[in-house]
Amino acid sequence: MTVDHAPAAPPHIPAHxxxxxxxxxxxxxxxxxxxxxxxxxxxxxxxxxxxxxxxxLPGAWIPRRSEDLRRILQDPETFSSAGLTPYAMLLGExxxxxxxxxxxxxHAKYRALLNPLFTPKKVDALERDxxxxxxxxxxxxxxxxxxxxxxxxxxxxxxxxFLKLMGWPLEDRPLFQHWTQTxxxxxxxxxxxxxxxxxxxxxxTHIAERRENPGDDFSSYLLASQIDGxxxxxxEMLGINFLIFIGGLDTVTSxxxxxxxxxxxxxxxxxxxxxNPDLIPDAVEELLRSYSIVNxxxxxxxxxxxxxxxMKKGDIVMISTExxxxxxxxxxxxxxxxxxxxxxxxxHMAFSYGVxxxxxxxxxxxxxxxxxxxxxxxxxxxxxxxxxxxxxxAYGVFGMEDLHLQWDNxxxxxxxxxxxxxxxxx
Amino acid sequence: MRIxxxxxxxxxxxxxxxxxxxxxxLDDNGYIATSGFTVGPDxxxxxxxxxxxxxxxVIHILDEAxxxxxxxx
Numbered sequence: 125m126t127v128d129h130a131p132a133a134p135p136h137i138p139a140h141x142x143x144x145x146x147x148x149x150x151x152x153x154x155x156x157x158x159x160x161x162x163x164x165x166x167x168x169x170x171x172x173x174x175x176x177x178x179x180x181l182p183g184a185w186i187p188r189r190s191e192d193l194r195r196i197l198q199d200p201e202t203f204s205s206a207g208l209t210p211y212a213m214l215l216g217e218x219x220x221x222x223x224x225x226x227x228x229x230x231h232a233k234y235r236a237l238l239n240p241l242f243t244p245k246k247v248d249a250l251e252r253d254x255x256x257x258x259x260x261x262x263x264x265x266x267x268x269x270x271x272x273x274x275x276x277x278x279x280x281x282x283x284x285x286f287l288k289l290m291g292w293p294l295e296d297r298p299l300f301q302h303w304t305q306t307x308x309x310x311x312x313x314x315x316x317x318x319x320x321x322x323x324x325x326x327x328x329t330h331i332a333e334r335r336e337n338p339g340d341d342f343s344s345y346l347l348a349s350q351i352d353g354x355x356x357x358x359x360e361m362l363g364i365n366f367l368i369f370i371g372g373l374d375t376v377t378s379x380x381x382x383x384x385x386x387x388x389x390x391x392x393x394x395x396x397x398x399x400n401p402d403l404i405p406d407a408v409e410e411l412l413r414s415y416s417i418v419n420x421x422x423x424x425x426x427x428x429x430x431x432x433x434x435m436k437k438g439d440i441v442m443i444s445t446e447x448x449x450x451x452x453x454x455x456x457x458x459x460x461x462x463x464x465x466x467x468x469x470x471x472h473m474a475f476s477y478g479v480x481x482x483x484x485x486x487x488x489x490x491x492x493x494x495x496x497x498x499x500x501x502x503x504x505x506x507x508x509x510x511x512x513x514x515x516x517x518a519y520g521v522f523g524m525e526d527l528h529l530q531w532d533n534x535x536x537x538x539x540x541x542x543x544x545x546x547x548x549x550x
Numbered sequence: 551m552r553i554x555x556x557x558x559x560x561x562x563x564x565x566x567x568x569x570x571x572x573x574x575x576l577d578d579n580g581y582i583a584t585s586g587f588t589v590g591p592d593x594x595x596x597x598x599x600x601x602x603x604x605x606x607x608v609i610h611i612l613d614e615a616x617x618x619x620x621x622x623x
Contacts, residue, residue, distance in 0.1 A: 198559075198606070236579070243580030244564050471565060471605035478606070481561040486580070 131176055131183060136436050143173045147186065147444070148311075148419075151518035156389075158516055159415060163450040163459035172433035179311045179519050181210070184421060184440040185433060190451040190473065192430055193443055196422060197478040200227050203422035203441060205480060211307075211366065214317040215324065219359035221367040224480060231479055233351045234364065238483050241342075247486045250289070254491060257284050258498045266502055270509045270530040273384055274377070278524070279304075282376035282491055289487075290368070291341020292330065299326075304373040311519040327365045331358070342368070371484055375417065376491050378523025382415035383408075383492065384499070385527055386461060388508045396463065398500050403463050408492045410466035412474040413455070416445035417522040420476065446522070448473040506531040551594045552612040553601065554586040559608045566609060570600035574609075582608075 133142050154161040165188055172187040187193050196203045204227050212219050220226060223234035240246075261281055265271040279301045287294050307319040331343050338344040346361055356364075387394040397407055420443040424435045435441065449472045452458045456465060475482035482488070499506075508514060509528035517525040553573075560582040566574035567582075573596060577583040589597045601609035 239562065239579040239581070243578070244567065244576065245580070471563075471603060473605065475563065475605075478561055481563055481605075483562075486564060 133174060133176060133183065134436070134439075136434055137174045138432075141170050141173050141433065143169060143175055143186075145175060146177050146179065147175055147442070148179050148518045148520075151522065152516065155516050156385075156514065158518060158522075159446065159450065160459060162444075162446050163452075165447060166450060166452055166458070171431050174433075178419075178442065180313045181421075182440065184442040185435060186442045186444060186447070187430065187433075188444065188447040188451065190448040190454045193448045193473065194477055195430070196441060197443065197473075197476060197480070200231075200479060202425055202428050204425050205420075205422060208421045208423065208440075209370075210313075210316070211320045211324075212363075214313070215320055217324075217359075219363040219366075221370070222360060222363045224367050224371075225363075228479055234360075235479070235483070237346065237349050237351075237364070238368075241345075242483050242487055244486045247490045250285070250487070251490065251494070253288060254285055254494050255498065257281060257288075258494050259502070262498055262502045267533065269533050270528060273527040273529050274381060274524065277495075278377045278380045278384075278527070281380070281495065283373055285487075285491060286372040289342070289372075291339060291344070300369075300373060304369075304377070308370065308374045308520045309517055309523070309525070323369065324362060324366065327362055327369070328358075331361050331365065371482070374521050374523070375482075375484075376488050378417045378521050379412065379415065379488070379492060380495050381524030381527050382417065382522075383411045383496065384506075384529065385508070385514050385524055386411060386415065387496075388506055388527075388529055390461070391505060391507065393461070393463065394500070394505055397496065398505070401497060401500070404493055404496050404500075406466040407463040407496065408489060409472065410461055410463050410469075412489075412492070413449045413466070413469070413472035414461045415522075416449045416472070416474045418445050418474070418476070419443065419520075419522075420445075420480075443476070445473050445476065504531045504533060551591075551597065552586065552588050553597055554610045554612050555582055555584055556608040556610070557582050557585045559606055561606050563605050565603040565605060566600040569603045570596045573597055574600050586612075 151158040151162065169188060171189050172185055172192060174183060174185050176183045178184055187196065205225050206227055208225060209221055223231045226234055258281060261277050265276050280297060283297050283300050284294060287297060287300065303319055303323050306315055307323065310316050334341065334343040335347060338347065343365060346356055346364060349356060397403055422441045422443060424437055424439040424441060426437050428435050450458045454470050456469065475485040506529045509530035512528040514524055515526035517523060562579065562581045564576055564580055567576050573589065573593065575583045598611060601611055
């Protein structure tokens with residue numbers, strides 16, 4: 125899928141480093157083949173290439189080597205995170221997503237507010253709640269023999285945990301699910317803008333309410349916190365809440381969808397985990413590596429040369445976690461999913477590197493592990509539901525737009541055998 | 551064997567702690583709580599696995615204790 129009417133590349137970008145496709149559009153069009161296609165970029169593109177457009181965002185450098193991406197992420201002075209999400213700009217406002225869009229040294233001040241809330245120990249304390257929520261959602265669909273995986277599990281599961289963690293009203297779950305999908309997954313600027321406004325309105329109302337009636341929720345915690353010896357401003361409050369909203373909701377939904385599509389398509393690996401539940405933590409790491417979903421951007425703050433690429437101040441660099449994690453220089457058989465290879469492999473970049481490492485990584489890992497454990501324990505071998513086709517979307521955070529699963533409960537043996545026959549003849 | 555941790559560059563992945571919780575302890579922010587330590591031969595493998603698990607590569611294996619000398623330095 126080439127880009128029509130692409131803006132011309134800036135003059136310092138040599139023609140042989142330009143690839144005329146929109147990475148997100150191409151990955152979306154590839155569907156189930158998206159990650160194999162991404163892995164193949166390691167064979168057929170320069171180590172750092174330039175593309176003219178990403179969705180409605182402008183052109184960017186795409187480094188594909190894990191080592192180059194590591195160097196970039198560990199050098200926030202040269203590669204700034206400031207102003208790289210469009211939300212405030214789309215609304216004509218000037219707040220920033222802190223700490224995500226804040227560079228060192230100020231970054232640490234915001235990060236220090238969040239770190240204590242998301243430690244491995246804090247996540248340990250949530251384990252029972254997470255298991256209970258997951259169990260309830262799974263039991264609600266178990267007898268049906270099939271489910272709309274996104275609506276029945278992948279969306280409500282992290283959303284409920286998030287709302288619980290934030291101390292926000294659980295009954296607003298459908299609202300949050302809708303906002304997440306339309307804000308992060310849409311390639312339509314107007315849709316994103318409208319939803320960003322709705323979400324910021326909700327957050328501002330909620331903050332104002334908490335200012336009047338402090339509770340033991342996240343917003344109240346922030347209202348009582350200080351930076352440089354002063355309370356947070358309204359814009360800082362909004363930016364942090366908005367960031368937690370973006371980070372906490374969609375990423376786990378998207379990862380779970382990709383994990384379960386993989387297991388549905390690979391019954392032998394599903395059986396392997398059913399027979400060896402101890403392998404599940406390794407499987408989570410291997411699936412995080414194989415199906416990375418987050419693309420971030422950085423702005424170059426001073427001219428810098430990496431390999432053949434001469435980056436000029438003001439250039440945008442794309443941080444593609446999926447390309448880093450499919451790099452054959454770092455991972456043996458990078459394009460294969462192998463749970464047993466995972467422990468011996470190098471660490472992956474799914475949660476980024478450097479000061480902006482995903483603050484929710486420990487919570488995300490726990491949610492993913494528990495989801496796999498409980499589904500494999502409570503539900504018989506599952507597959508892609510008959511008559512459905514999983515749909516993958518790579519705009520913003522990559523994930524499954526549509527995923528229906530089906531399984532044969534012991535009581536409906538007749539239906540099960542019919543299904544198998546029809547599948548075999550398909 | 552001596553382990554040196556460039557703790558200022560720790561980003562809080564906590565993978566070392568996941569692999570070897572007794573060796574790599576975390577502070578209240580979930581970041582590495584030590585800048586280094588010495589391990590005996592029985593824990594060298596575990597310490598090395600913890601070092602390898604660090605995505606930031608801030609855990610360094612400095613040297614191996616001379617044979618026959620197991621005491622702390």
